[in-house]
Amino acid sequence: MSSARIFQRPKNAMQSGRARTMIWVLEFDPAEPQRPDPLTGWAGSRDTRNQLRLTFPTLEAATAYAEKEGLPYHVVPAPERTLKLQAYADNFR
Template sequence: MAHARIYQKAKSSMQSGRAGAGSWMLEYQPAEPKRPDPLTGWAGSGDTREQIRLGFPTLDAARAYAERHGLTVHVVPAAERAIKLQAYADNFKGIDLN
């Protein structure tokens, strides 16, 4: 039986918006360990499913897919989003301008 991990996609650090964040991703867990290639020395394996990453709009949709395909899943809970409210004047606290 194959194993998979379901997690909620985080916001990209390359942009300020939250587009695409909040969707749920399903990734297969590796079925065999990676081993070094004798020619190049790169790590790899014959398991091509670990290259697959599927996106779903909801956690229920991801779980339904896993159930239909007989996958054992581990759901990683989403991290709480911490909002730090800060004013521009806070950048200058503790600076003596006299």
């Protein structure tokens, strides 16, 4: 049985706001390695669980789902936000 990973999405570098960063995501770890298809050369596997990405409003809801389904899981803590305080005048130094 494959395990699951629960995490919060970090803010994308192309985003100015923090939309969808408070959502918790449950993602399954790959059960088997990907291998190239002999005909096309594309990487893939028969494991379809790695295509699933479940979203939850809170960490408690995500862990409750994993426990209800009997999934082993690990929680990846959200990265700490660091503020880069800079004055407009610093651009002209």
